[in-house]
Amino acid sequence: MKIGVLGAGQLGRMLALAGYPLANRFTFLDTTGHPSAGIGNVMIDTDQRHLESFLANVDLVTYEFEHLPVPLVQAIEAERPVYPSSEAIRICQNRAEEKALFDRLAIPTPAYRLVDSAEGLEAAARELGTPVVAKSVTEGYDGKGQAVLRDPADAADAWRSINHPRLIVESFVDFVREVSIIAVRGREGDVAFYPMAENIHVDGILRYSLAPMPDLDEAVQQRADGYIRALLDELDYVGVLTLELFQCADGSLLANEMAPRVHNSGHWTMDGAVTSQFENHLRAIQGLPLGETRARAPTCMVNVIGREPDPAAVLAIANAHLHRYDKSERAGRKLAHINLVADSHAELLDKVRACAALVPDAPAPEFSFEGTSGES
Amino acid sequence: MKIGVLGAGQLGRMLALAGYPLANRFTFLDTTGHPSAGIGNVMIDTDQRHLESFLANVDLVTYEFEHLPVPLVQAIEAERPVYPSSEAIRICQNRAEEKALFDRLAIPTPAYRLVDSAEGLEAAARELGTPVVAKSVTEGYDGKGQAVLRDPADAADAWRSINHPRLIVESFVDFVREVSIIAVRGREGDVAFYPMAENIHVDGILRYSLAPMPDLDEAVQQRADGYIRALLDELDYVGVLTLELFQCADGSLLANEMAPRVHNSGHWTMDGAVTSQFENHLRAIQGLPLGETRARAPTCMVNVIGREPDPAAVLAIANAHLHRYDKSERAGRKLAHINLVADSHAELLDKVRACAALVPDAPAPEFSFEGTSGES
Structure with missing residues (x-):
């Protein structure tokens, strides 16, 4: 199966790394002039003159970036299957449309x-x-x-x-923590949900995602599953969808925003879940059975922004998995992430602190459950 | 780090898939005219006219195939670090040299x-x-x-x-089972050992590898660790080394042969160990800390030879991980492998039987411990 990806950044790169074992081949269409995928066949097309050649190279199309011109995606949709559909892009790139959809589906928002x-x-x-x-x-x-x-x-x-x-x-929402739910829907409407993650953002940029949360009430996970399922079914969605939410003290959830793609808050799944979000996205869009989404062990993703740590120091941490994007350093740029896996949440927090000490400019990793989780 | 790989088959492909997350870039030198890596920069060089250009593209060199002309590897060694060394190749490509080395190190053989x-x-x-x-x-x-x-x-x-x-x-050896031990040695002489695997061959071709073995005496693992450590240290070896052995009824081990590279009997580590053999080989040759080698769960690798199964049927098995090499079908050709992971050995054997029923021409998966392992 020859897969076309709109966008050629680290998400596309990680899709390809997950797809080679499925015998997928990848062609990326980069419209920015600055691709960083570093893998597969990358076509730079800043003036939409290479679209035909891109289409000739691919059986189906997906994307790693939703800020694409909707007419472009619709034009592609007329020639090849596009998953998720242009309708998902249209809604997700406009916060007013997104909120209207949340309202229509009775998904609470601020x-x-x-x-x-x-x-x-x-x-x-x-x-x-x-x-x-x-x-x-x-x-x-x-x-x-x-x-x-x-x-x-x-x-x-x-x-x-x-x-x-x-x-x-x-x-403003008086929330206990920021969380996200990632789910995947197959071509036949089958759905699988990942355990929710707690996310720590600084200045709007994700820095840590941890899953599963040791103190998460099962009812809260089910509430999030229900919300994202409503979105998936309403959009007749195929692939991975991400919904970011605020969790309030009473366990209620308020939807913040959604992303029609694999997501930074799901990178922990590469080493912490039975099937990664990248593989499950590819399984879904190709009509293959979805893989198990359960967590294998407590896992935390640490983002590397702007400057990289010493790889040797990171890899000296037991069960640390480094994922570099092979990009040059620049302030605010996502360069890599590190997945830390542990047998318990207490051990995990120790590793996160050790790792944070190595990552330049990493903020303090302070999770909502610290001090209250006890043994897990 | 730009890594040169001699050979461009599925082992090189899987090395690259493990190395992209470490920000490695790969150039393959194929001397057969039939590369299948399908990834990275592949140079076809059937007449040794492109060696200079290959060397200009790489910082260090490793290989996926030991049946290389030793003078070629020595010539490369004069220009770039080669891990493992040409001496390992020289010995491993000659069964007489290999046996003499086993004898010298008091490693028993038939x-x-x-x-x-x-x-x-x-x-x-x-x-x-x-x-x-x-x-x-x-x-x-x-x-x-x-x-x-x-x-x-x-x-x-x-x-x-x-x-x-x-x-x-x-x-002929009156053995209980065929086993292998895989170990990795870093540039500073640090060594890590994977749990031994039980291997089932048919007509000399590996069909199944299972690890860890539920009935393996810890003393037998330590014996194997000792043998392979002697080889690693004697050769001042850097990278992954594989030693295939026969296990006899009394727990003694007889060395069959060794391979100076990542090995088919270690493919289970991609989904079953904390760090895969591919990543650990790359960590070793780059002077990075070795990753943990312990098994995460009982795992069995099923080889796909000659003809491929329906991917959808394979992926419908829970915790099945398909690794296709994107090669065309041909009798006797290694096309893919499937890693099955389970919570217990009993569950694992059920999955292996279900998978064997899907893989064309798969032999009956009969492991030495069946019927005797009980709950595990």
């Missing part, structure tokens, strides 16, 4: 307003009660295109700094 | 004779007592270049069929 002006932003901040977070409805990711308003009077500055014609304004 | 004629073969068969197996001292692998003599009078026919100027003649 209270929000849509605004088209600095005045509207100020009114929304007043109505929702500050602090609020304002985000551009399109093009934002990894914390870009966002601003926090501590006071309605911050509206004019926030409007200017985001510089986008339409914003979504959201109430 | 009784043997070296012969240079049909008459010598007949005399050796008479002296050792038939049945005996005769093998060409060089160029034999996967059961090629071998013949079994049931009677000394078979010598003339055997001599003709093998058609080689020098043979080694070995006594």
Whole structure:
């Protein structure tokens, strides 16, 4: 099976590494001029002149990046199967569409307003009660295109700094932790759910994901499973979908955003789950049976951002798995991740701290369950 | 780190898949004209005219195949570090040298004779007592270049069929099972041992490897560890080394042969051990710390030879991991392997039988411990 991937970054690279053992071959279509996959057949196409040649090389198409022109994906869809569909892209690249879908499916979200002006932003901040977070409805990711308003009077500055014609304004949520649920849906509608992960972000960039959570109530996992299943079925979705949520003290979950693809908060599955998110995405889009999603052991993913640690020091940690993306160092750039696997959560936290000490600029790894988890 | 690999088959392919996450880049030198790696930069060089260009592309060199001209490897060694060394190749490609090394290190082997004629073969068969197996001292692998003599009078026919100027003649061993030990030695002399595997061969071709063995006495593992450590240290070896042995009823071990590389009987480590043999080979040759070699769970590798099973049927088995080499089907050709992982040996055997039913021409998977292992 010849698989075409729109985008050629580290997610595409890891898809290919998971797909070679399935005898898949990969062609990447890069529209940025800066591919980093470093594997497979990479076509650089900044002017849409190589689309025909790309299509001639592939049996089906998927993507590692949802910020793609919808008409381009629709044009591809007319020629080859595209999983997930362009409809998933259309919704996921617009926060207003995404929230409307959450509302329609009765998936709770933080209270929000849509605004088209600095005045509207100020009114929304007043109505929702500050602090609020304002985000551009399109093009934002990894914390870009966002601003926090501590006071309605911050509206004019926030409007200017985001510089986008339409914003979504959201109430701050009093959450216990940020979590995500990743699920995969096959071509026949079969669905498998990974254990939820606790995620630690700094400045909008993911730094740690840990799964399974030692103190997670099974009812909360089932609630998240129900929400993501509703999304998968509504979109007749094929492949891996990620839903980021806030978990509140009472166990309720508020949906933050979704991503129609393999996701950084699922990288722990490469070493911590029976089947990785990458392999399961490829199984799904090819119509193969889904693989088991259960965790093999407590696992934590540590992101490497901007600068790399000494590989020898990282690999000296027992059961540490280094995944480098073979990119050059640059501030804020995702360069690698490290999966740490342990027999218990207590041992895992020790390894995470040891690893964090090696990773340049790694924030303190403080998980919600620390001090309360006991033996596990 | 840019790694050069001599040979471009499935072992090189799997080395590359393990090395991309370490940010390694791969250039393969294929001297056969029929590379199958399907990954990395493959240079076809059937006339040794591209060696300079190969060397210009790599920082260090390893190999996936020991049947290489020793002068070629020595020439490369003068330009770049080669791990394992040409000395390991020189010994491993000659069964007489290999046996002499085993003798020197007091590693027991089946009784043997070296012969240079049909008459010598007949005399050796008479002296050792038939049945005996005769093998060409060089160029034999996967059961090629071998013949079994049931009677000394078979010598003339055997001599003709093998058609080689020098043979080694070995006594048949009354063994309980065929086993292998895989170990890895780092640049500083640090050594790690994998759990031994039970191997089932048919017509000289490996069909199943299972590890860890549920009934293996710890003393037998330690005996094997001692033998392979003696080889590693004697050769000042860097990388993965494989030693195939016969295990006798009294727990003694007789060395059959060794391979200076990652080995088919270690493919189970890709899904069954904390660190795969491929990653550990790459860690060793780059001077990185060795990874943990312990098994995560009972695992069995099922080889796919000649014809492929339906991937969907294989992937429907829980915790089955398919590793295809993306080669065309041909009788006797290694095309893929499947790693089955289970929580117990009883469950594992059920999976192996289910898988064997799907793999074309798979022999019955009958392990030495069946019926005696009980719960594990």
